[in-house]
Amino acid sequence: FPLEFQGAMPILRKLQSKNYEAYYVGGSVRDILLNKPIHDVDIATSAFPAEVKELFHRTIDVGIDHGTVMVITKEATYEVTTFRTESTYQDYRRPDHVEFVRSLKEDLKRRDFTINALAVGIDGTVIDLFDGLADLRNKVLRAVGDPYERFHEDALRMMRALRFVSQLGFTLEPDTFEAIQEYHSLLAKISVERINVEFVKLMMGSSREAGLHSLVESECYIYCPGLREYGEALLNFAELRGPAIPTERQAWTLLMMMLDLNSADIRHFMKEWKCSNQLIREVTQMVPALQLRLKQGWDSWTLYQLGRELALSVEYLLYYFEQEPNLEKVRLLYQFLPIYSLKDLAVKGNEVMEHFDYPRGPWISTTLNALERAVVAGELANHKEELFRFAEDFLKKEQP
Ligand code: ATP
Ligand code: MG
Structure with missing residues:
Protein backbone atom coordinates (compact mmCIF):
# COMPACT_ATOMS: atom_id res chain seq x y z
CA PHE A 1 0.00 0.00 0.00
CA PRO A 2 1.28 3.45 -0.84
CA LEU A 3 2.03 5.79 2.04
CA GLU A 4 -0.86 8.12 1.30
CA PHE A 5 -3.34 5.28 1.60
CA GLN A 6 -1.77 3.96 4.79
CA GLY A 7 -2.45 7.22 6.57
CA ALA A 8 -6.15 6.84 5.91
CA MET A 9 -6.25 3.20 6.94
CA PRO A 10 -7.48 3.86 10.51
CA ILE A 11 -10.45 5.76 9.10
CA LEU A 12 -11.49 2.87 6.88
CA ARG A 13 -10.92 0.39 9.73
CA LYS A 14 -13.08 2.35 12.10
CA LEU A 15 -15.92 2.58 9.59
CA GLN A 16 -15.72 -1.15 8.97
CA SER A 17 -15.65 -1.95 12.69
CA LYS A 18 -19.08 -0.32 12.86
CA ASN A 19 -20.24 -2.51 9.99
CA TYR A 20 -20.10 0.16 7.33
CA GLU A 21 -18.35 -0.41 4.04
CA ALA A 22 -15.43 1.84 3.17
CA TYR A 23 -13.12 2.04 0.14
CA TYR A 24 -10.52 4.16 -1.49
CA VAL A 25 -12.04 5.50 -4.72
CA GLY A 26 -11.62 7.95 -7.58
CA GLY A 27 -8.55 9.66 -8.96
CA SER A 28 -6.14 8.49 -6.28
CA VAL A 29 -6.87 4.83 -7.04
CA ARG A 30 -6.40 5.47 -10.75
CA ASP A 31 -3.14 7.35 -10.23
CA ILE A 32 -1.67 4.75 -7.89
CA LEU A 33 -2.39 1.99 -10.37
CA LEU A 34 -0.66 4.14 -12.99
CA ASN A 35 2.29 4.75 -10.69
CA LYS A 36 1.65 8.47 -10.71
CA PRO A 37 1.92 10.80 -7.74
CA ILE A 38 -1.42 11.40 -6.04
CA HIS A 39 -2.74 14.58 -4.42
CA ASP A 40 -5.90 13.70 -2.56
CA VAL A 41 -7.14 10.42 -1.15
CA ASP A 42 -10.89 10.01 -1.57
CA ILE A 43 -12.77 7.62 0.67
CA ALA A 44 -16.27 6.37 -0.07
CA THR A 45 -18.47 4.75 2.54
CA SER A 46 -21.93 3.34 3.12
CA ALA A 47 -22.17 5.39 6.32
CA PHE A 48 -24.38 8.47 6.01
CA PRO A 49 -22.79 11.85 6.75
CA ALA A 50 -24.31 12.09 10.23
CA GLU A 51 -23.00 8.61 10.98
CA VAL A 52 -19.51 9.56 9.82
CA LYS A 53 -19.56 12.63 12.03
CA GLU A 54 -20.57 10.58 15.02
CA LEU A 55 -17.64 8.22 14.55
CA PHE A 56 -14.81 10.76 14.39
CA HIS A 57 -13.83 13.46 16.84
CA ARG A 58 -12.74 16.10 14.43
CA THR A 59 -14.69 16.66 11.24
CA ILE A 60 -15.62 19.57 9.01
CA ASP A 61 -18.68 19.74 6.79
CA VAL A 62 -17.12 20.53 3.45
CA GLY A 63 -19.97 19.43 1.23
CA ILE A 64 -22.55 17.93 3.44
CA ASP A 65 -25.25 18.22 0.73
CA HIS A 66 -23.11 16.02 -1.46
CA GLY A 67 -22.33 13.70 1.39
CA THR A 68 -18.74 14.80 1.94
CA VAL A 69 -17.31 15.11 5.43
CA MET A 70 -13.69 16.01 6.02
CA VAL A 71 -12.10 13.86 8.69
CA ILE A 72 -9.09 15.39 10.41
CA THR A 73 -6.34 13.18 11.78
CA LYS A 74 -3.04 14.22 13.32
CA GLU A 75 -1.20 13.70 10.06
CA ALA A 76 -3.66 14.76 7.39
CA THR A 77 -7.23 15.42 6.37
CA TYR A 78 -9.36 13.06 4.30
CA GLU A 79 -12.60 13.53 2.44
CA VAL A 80 -15.09 10.84 3.31
CA THR A 81 -18.07 10.74 0.97
CA THR A 82 -21.21 8.71 1.37
CA PHE A 83 -22.13 6.38 -1.49
CA ARG A 84 -24.60 8.26 -3.60
CA THR A 85 -26.47 8.34 -6.85
CA GLU A 86 -27.20 11.50 -8.76
CA SER A 87 -30.69 11.28 -10.11
CA THR A 88 -32.66 13.34 -12.60
CA TYR A 89 -30.23 15.72 -14.21
CA GLN A 90 -32.27 18.50 -15.74
CA ASP A 91 -29.88 21.20 -16.85
CA TYR A 92 -26.88 19.23 -18.19
CA ARG A 93 -24.71 20.26 -15.31
CA ARG A 94 -25.65 19.37 -11.79
CA PRO A 95 -27.76 16.63 -10.41
CA ASP A 96 -31.12 17.84 -9.14
CA HIS A 97 -30.46 16.11 -5.93
CA VAL A 98 -28.11 13.47 -4.69
CA GLU A 99 -29.44 10.44 -2.98
CA PHE A 100 -27.37 8.62 -0.39
CA VAL A 101 -27.34 4.87 -0.86
CA ARG A 102 -25.80 1.90 0.89
CA SER A 103 -24.49 0.22 -2.25
CA LEU A 104 -20.99 0.71 -3.63
CA LYS A 105 -22.17 -0.41 -7.04
CA GLU A 106 -24.67 2.44 -7.29
CA ASP A 107 -21.93 4.89 -6.35
CA LEU A 108 -19.44 3.59 -8.90
CA LYS A 109 -22.11 3.62 -11.62
CA ARG A 110 -22.53 7.40 -11.42
CA ARG A 111 -18.79 8.05 -11.90
CA ASP A 112 -17.60 9.40 -15.23
CA PHE A 113 -15.02 7.01 -16.68
CA THR A 114 -14.22 3.37 -16.05
CA ILE A 115 -10.71 4.22 -14.86
CA ASN A 116 -12.26 6.56 -12.27
CA ALA A 117 -14.78 3.96 -11.14
CA LEU A 118 -12.41 1.58 -9.35
CA ALA A 119 -12.53 0.99 -5.61
CA VAL A 120 -9.88 -0.51 -3.35
CA GLY A 121 -10.64 -2.15 -0.01
CA ILE A 122 -8.37 -2.17 3.04
CA ASP A 123 -7.18 -5.67 2.18
CA GLY A 124 -5.96 -4.34 -1.16
CA THR A 125 -8.60 -5.96 -3.34
CA VAL A 126 -9.60 -3.90 -6.35
CA ILE A 127 -13.30 -3.73 -7.08
CA ASP A 128 -13.64 -3.38 -10.81
CA LEU A 129 -17.27 -3.50 -11.93
CA PHE A 130 -16.78 -1.78 -15.31
CA ASP A 131 -13.51 -3.24 -16.57
CA GLY A 132 -11.57 -0.17 -15.57
CA LEU A 133 -8.43 -2.24 -15.01
CA ALA A 134 -8.42 -3.43 -18.62
CA ASP A 135 -8.94 0.15 -19.77
CA LEU A 136 -6.07 1.31 -17.57
CA ARG A 137 -3.84 -1.33 -19.11
CA ASN A 138 -4.89 -0.44 -22.63
CA LEU A 240 4.83 23.12 -30.19
CA ARG A 241 7.53 20.72 -29.05
CA GLY A 242 8.50 20.71 -25.42
CA PRO A 243 7.84 19.16 -22.03
CA ALA A 244 4.58 19.49 -20.10
CA ILE A 245 4.01 23.17 -19.34
CA PRO A 246 4.95 23.60 -15.67
CA THR A 247 2.68 26.43 -14.50
CA GLU A 248 -0.70 27.88 -15.26
CA ARG A 249 0.66 31.31 -16.16
CA GLN A 250 3.07 29.75 -18.62
CA ALA A 251 0.21 27.82 -20.19
CA TRP A 252 -1.86 30.96 -20.74
CA THR A 253 1.21 32.82 -21.99
CA LEU A 254 1.86 30.20 -24.65
CA LEU A 255 -1.80 30.13 -25.62
CA MET A 256 -1.81 33.91 -26.02
CA MET A 257 1.34 33.70 -28.16
CA MET A 258 -0.34 31.15 -30.41
CA LEU A 259 -3.48 33.27 -30.69
CA ASP A 260 -1.29 36.29 -31.37
CA LEU A 261 -3.30 38.63 -29.16
CA ASN A 262 -2.21 42.10 -28.07
CA SER A 263 -2.37 43.26 -24.45
CA ALA A 264 -5.90 44.65 -24.63
CA ASP A 265 -7.17 41.49 -26.30
CA ILE A 266 -5.38 39.28 -23.80
CA ARG A 267 -7.10 41.09 -20.96
CA HIS A 268 -10.48 40.74 -22.62
CA PHE A 269 -9.92 37.09 -23.49
CA MET A 270 -8.78 36.09 -20.02
CA LYS A 271 -11.61 38.06 -18.42
CA GLU A 272 -14.03 36.00 -20.45
CA TRP A 273 -12.34 32.92 -19.06
CA LYS A 274 -12.82 34.37 -15.56
CA CYS A 275 -9.10 34.26 -14.82
CA SER A 276 -7.97 36.13 -11.70
CA ASN A 277 -6.72 39.70 -12.05
CA GLN A 278 -3.30 38.68 -10.83
CA LEU A 279 -3.00 35.97 -13.46
CA ILE A 280 -4.13 38.40 -16.15
CA ARG A 281 -1.55 40.93 -14.99
CA GLU A 282 1.21 38.34 -15.12
CA VAL A 283 0.30 37.04 -18.56
CA THR A 284 -0.02 40.54 -20.07
CA GLN A 285 3.55 41.16 -18.88
CA MET A 286 4.95 37.80 -19.90
CA VAL A 287 3.69 37.76 -23.50
CA PRO A 288 5.47 40.94 -24.72
CA ALA A 289 8.59 39.94 -22.76
CA LEU A 290 8.65 36.56 -24.48
CA GLN A 291 8.12 38.18 -27.89
CA LEU A 292 11.07 40.45 -27.20
CA ARG A 293 13.21 37.63 -25.81
CA LEU A 294 12.62 35.54 -28.92
CA LYS A 295 14.25 38.33 -30.93
CA GLN A 296 17.04 39.44 -28.61
CA GLY A 297 18.66 39.07 -25.19
CA TRP A 298 17.26 40.42 -21.94
CA ASP A 299 17.46 44.15 -21.23
CA SER A 300 17.56 45.34 -17.65
CA TRP A 301 14.30 47.27 -17.81
CA THR A 302 12.29 44.23 -18.94
CA LEU A 303 13.94 42.05 -16.28
CA TYR A 304 13.31 44.68 -13.63
CA GLN A 305 9.65 45.05 -14.54
CA LEU A 306 8.94 41.34 -14.69
CA GLY A 307 10.73 40.42 -11.51
CA ARG A 308 12.89 37.37 -11.05
CA GLU A 309 10.27 34.70 -11.02
CA LEU A 310 8.30 35.80 -14.07
CA ALA A 311 11.52 36.41 -15.99
CA LEU A 312 12.63 32.85 -15.32
CA SER A 313 9.17 31.65 -16.35
CA VAL A 314 9.49 33.49 -19.63
CA GLU A 315 13.05 32.27 -20.27
CA TYR A 316 11.91 28.68 -19.74
CA LEU A 317 9.30 29.09 -22.49
CA LEU A 318 12.07 29.43 -25.09
CA TYR A 319 12.06 25.62 -25.16
CA TYR A 320 8.74 25.65 -26.94
CA PHE A 321 10.18 27.81 -29.71
CA GLU A 322 13.21 25.63 -30.20
CA GLN A 323 15.61 27.94 -28.45
CA GLU A 324 17.75 26.98 -25.50
CA PRO A 325 16.75 28.66 -22.22
CA ASN A 326 19.59 29.86 -20.04
CA LEU A 327 18.05 30.12 -16.60
CA GLU A 328 21.38 30.56 -14.83
CA LYS A 329 22.16 33.59 -16.95
CA VAL A 330 18.79 35.15 -16.15
CA ARG A 331 19.45 34.59 -12.43
CA LEU A 332 22.79 36.35 -12.73
CA LEU A 333 21.53 39.22 -14.84
CA TYR A 334 18.73 39.73 -12.37
CA GLN A 335 21.01 39.57 -9.39
CA PHE A 336 23.18 42.31 -10.85
CA LEU A 337 20.35 44.77 -11.39
CA PRO A 338 21.20 47.98 -9.50
CA ILE A 339 17.78 48.03 -7.81
CA TYR A 340 14.85 45.60 -7.61
CA SER A 341 12.00 48.01 -6.95
CA LEU A 342 11.22 51.67 -6.50
CA LYS A 343 11.72 51.18 -2.77
CA ASP A 344 15.41 50.58 -3.40
CA LEU A 345 15.90 54.01 -4.97
CA ALA A 346 18.15 56.17 -2.77
CA VAL A 347 15.61 59.01 -2.74
CA LYS A 348 11.94 58.79 -1.84
CA GLY A 349 9.01 60.65 -3.34
CA ASN A 350 8.64 63.03 -0.38
CA GLU A 351 12.37 63.85 -0.47
CA VAL A 352 12.09 64.82 -4.13
CA MET A 353 9.11 66.98 -3.29
CA GLU A 354 10.87 68.75 -0.44
CA HIS A 355 14.10 69.16 -2.36
CA PHE A 356 12.44 71.12 -5.16
CA ASP A 357 9.70 72.76 -3.20
CA TYR A 358 7.27 72.81 -6.15
CA PRO A 359 3.59 72.30 -5.50
CA ARG A 360 2.48 68.68 -5.37
CA GLY A 361 1.70 67.33 -8.83
CA PRO A 362 2.31 64.63 -11.43
CA TRP A 363 5.88 65.89 -11.86
CA ILE A 364 6.87 63.85 -8.80
CA SER A 365 6.02 60.49 -10.25
CA THR A 366 7.36 61.49 -13.69
CA THR A 367 10.66 62.42 -12.06
CA LEU A 368 10.82 59.26 -9.97
CA ASN A 369 10.10 57.20 -13.05
CA ALA A 370 12.93 58.89 -14.96
CA LEU A 371 15.30 58.23 -12.03
CA GLU A 372 14.17 54.62 -11.82
CA ARG A 373 14.73 54.02 -15.52
CA ALA A 374 18.15 55.66 -15.53
CA VAL A 375 19.32 53.72 -12.47
CA VAL A 376 18.02 50.39 -13.79
CA ALA A 377 19.68 51.03 -17.14
CA GLY A 378 22.97 51.60 -15.32
CA GLU A 379 23.23 55.20 -16.60
CA LEU A 380 23.00 56.68 -13.15
CA ALA A 381 24.43 55.59 -9.80
CA ASN A 382 21.93 55.03 -7.02
CA HIS A 383 23.33 57.80 -4.74
CA LYS A 384 21.35 60.66 -3.30
CA GLU A 385 23.44 63.54 -4.66
CA GLU A 386 23.63 62.11 -8.15
CA LEU A 387 19.93 61.38 -8.16
CA PHE A 388 19.10 64.95 -7.18
CA ARG A 389 21.48 66.33 -9.80
CA PHE A 390 19.86 64.12 -12.43
CA ALA A 391 16.41 65.21 -11.26
CA GLU A 392 17.36 68.89 -11.52
CA ASP A 393 18.52 68.45 -15.13
CA PHE A 394 15.47 66.38 -15.90
CA LEU A 395 13.04 68.96 -14.53
CA LYS A 396 14.82 71.80 -16.35
CA LYS A 397 14.33 69.94 -19.60
CA GLU A 398 10.73 68.98 -18.76
CA GLN A 399 9.53 72.33 -17.43
CA PRO A 400 11.84 75.04 -18.72
P1 ATP B 1 -7.72 14.78 -10.29
O1 ATP B 1 -6.52 13.90 -10.24
O2 ATP B 1 -7.54 15.91 -11.22
O3 ATP B 1 -8.24 15.19 -8.95
P2 ATP B 1 -10.02 13.10 -10.29
O4 ATP B 1 -10.47 12.00 -11.19
O5 ATP B 1 -9.68 12.72 -8.88
O6 ATP B 1 -8.84 13.84 -10.98
P3 ATP B 1 -11.96 14.79 -9.05
O7 ATP B 1 -12.67 15.98 -9.59
O8 ATP B 1 -11.09 14.93 -7.87
O9 ATP B 1 -11.15 14.19 -10.28
O10 ATP B 1 -13.10 13.71 -8.78
C1 ATP B 1 -12.91 12.54 -8.00
C2 ATP B 1 -13.74 11.41 -8.60
O11 ATP B 1 -15.14 11.77 -8.60
C3 ATP B 1 -13.43 11.06 -10.04
O12 ATP B 1 -12.35 10.16 -10.13
C4 ATP B 1 -14.73 10.44 -10.50
O13 ATP B 1 -14.85 9.11 -10.04
C5 ATP B 1 -15.76 11.28 -9.80
N1 ATP B 1 -16.19 12.45 -10.58
C6 ATP B 1 -15.67 13.70 -10.56
N2 ATP B 1 -16.33 14.53 -11.39
C7 ATP B 1 -17.29 13.79 -11.95
C8 ATP B 1 -18.33 14.07 -12.89
N3 ATP B 1 -18.48 15.29 -13.42
N4 ATP B 1 -19.16 13.06 -13.22
C9 ATP B 1 -19.02 11.83 -12.69
N5 ATP B 1 -18.07 11.50 -11.81
C10 ATP B 1 -17.22 12.46 -11.44
MG1 MG C 1 -9.14 14.13 -7.31
Missing part, protein backbone atom coordinates in the same frame (compact mmCIF):
# COMPACT_ATOMS: atom_id res chain seq x y z
CA LYS A 139 -4.79 3.28 -21.94
CA VAL A 140 -8.39 3.80 -22.95
CA LEU A 141 -10.78 6.41 -21.66
CA ARG A 142 -14.31 5.00 -21.69
CA ALA A 143 -17.48 6.41 -20.19
CA VAL A 144 -19.19 4.27 -17.57
CA GLY A 145 -22.36 2.96 -19.25
CA ASP A 146 -23.90 4.76 -22.22
CA PRO A 147 -21.66 7.72 -23.11
CA TYR A 148 -24.54 9.67 -24.68
CA GLU A 149 -26.53 9.45 -21.48
CA ARG A 150 -23.56 10.29 -19.32
CA PHE A 151 -22.57 13.42 -21.26
CA HIS A 152 -26.19 14.47 -21.48
CA GLU A 153 -26.44 14.23 -17.69
CA ASP A 154 -23.34 16.32 -17.12
CA ALA A 155 -21.66 18.03 -20.05
CA LEU A 156 -18.54 18.90 -18.03
CA ARG A 157 -17.55 15.24 -18.35
CA MET A 158 -16.66 15.95 -21.99
CA MET A 159 -14.05 18.50 -20.94
CA ARG A 160 -12.85 16.10 -18.26
CA ALA A 161 -12.42 13.44 -20.94
CA LEU A 162 -10.26 15.74 -23.04
CA ARG A 163 -8.10 16.77 -20.10
CA PHE A 164 -7.54 13.13 -19.13
CA VAL A 165 -6.41 12.48 -22.71
CA SER A 166 -3.82 15.21 -22.17
CA GLN A 167 -2.86 14.28 -18.60
CA LEU A 168 -2.69 10.52 -19.04
CA GLY A 169 -1.96 10.09 -22.74
CA PHE A 170 -4.98 7.79 -23.09
CA THR A 171 -7.09 7.46 -26.23
CA LEU A 172 -10.82 7.99 -26.26
CA GLU A 173 -12.83 4.84 -26.81
CA PRO A 174 -14.65 5.38 -30.15
CA ASP A 175 -18.23 5.50 -28.80
CA THR A 176 -17.14 7.88 -26.07
CA PHE A 177 -15.49 10.13 -28.65
CA GLU A 178 -18.54 10.01 -30.93
CA ALA A 179 -20.79 11.00 -28.07
CA ILE A 180 -18.57 14.01 -27.35
CA GLN A 181 -18.67 15.05 -31.00
CA GLU A 182 -22.43 14.74 -30.97
CA TYR A 183 -23.01 16.62 -27.73
CA HIS A 184 -20.24 19.23 -27.76
CA SER A 185 -22.76 22.08 -27.83
CA LEU A 186 -24.05 21.09 -24.38
CA LEU A 187 -20.86 22.64 -23.02
CA ALA A 188 -22.59 26.00 -23.48
CA LYS A 189 -24.57 25.10 -20.34
CA ILE A 190 -21.50 24.69 -18.17
CA SER A 191 -20.09 27.53 -16.12
CA VAL A 192 -16.90 29.09 -17.42
CA GLU A 193 -15.16 28.52 -14.07
CA ARG A 194 -15.58 24.77 -14.32
CA ILE A 195 -14.51 24.64 -17.99
CA ASN A 196 -11.50 26.78 -17.05
CA VAL A 197 -10.27 24.22 -14.50
CA GLU A 198 -10.36 21.41 -17.04
CA PHE A 199 -8.91 23.49 -19.86
CA VAL A 200 -5.91 24.53 -17.76
CA LYS A 201 -5.24 20.89 -16.86
CA LEU A 202 -5.55 20.06 -20.56
CA MET A 203 -2.98 22.71 -21.51
CA MET A 204 -0.60 21.49 -18.80
CA GLY A 205 -0.87 17.77 -19.54
CA SER A 206 2.15 15.81 -20.74
CA SER A 207 0.17 14.70 -23.80
CA ARG A 208 -0.91 18.21 -24.65
CA GLU A 209 -0.66 17.44 -28.34
CA ALA A 210 -3.24 14.64 -28.15
CA GLY A 211 -5.43 16.64 -25.77
CA LEU A 212 -5.55 19.70 -28.00
CA HIS A 213 -6.15 17.55 -31.07
CA SER A 214 -9.19 15.96 -29.48
CA LEU A 215 -10.38 19.36 -28.27
CA VAL A 216 -10.35 20.54 -31.88
CA GLU A 217 -11.57 17.33 -33.53
CA SER A 218 -14.51 17.01 -31.16
CA GLU A 219 -15.26 20.70 -31.81
CA CYS A 220 -15.56 21.28 -28.08
CA TYR A 221 -13.25 24.29 -28.49
CA ILE A 222 -16.08 26.14 -30.20
CA TYR A 223 -17.90 26.20 -26.88
CA CYS A 224 -14.93 27.47 -24.92
CA PRO A 225 -14.80 31.24 -24.37
CA GLY A 226 -13.18 33.17 -27.19
CA LEU A 227 -11.80 30.12 -29.01
CA ARG A 228 -14.40 29.75 -31.75
CA GLU A 229 -12.16 31.34 -34.41
CA TYR A 230 -8.96 29.69 -33.26
CA GLY A 231 -9.10 26.03 -34.32
CA GLU A 232 -5.94 26.49 -36.41
CA ALA A 233 -4.09 28.28 -33.64
CA LEU A 234 -4.95 25.47 -31.19
CA LEU A 235 -3.52 22.93 -33.61
CA ASN A 236 -0.35 25.03 -33.86
CA PHE A 237 -0.25 25.08 -30.07
CA ALA A 238 -0.50 21.29 -30.18
CA GLU A 239 2.51 21.15 -32.50
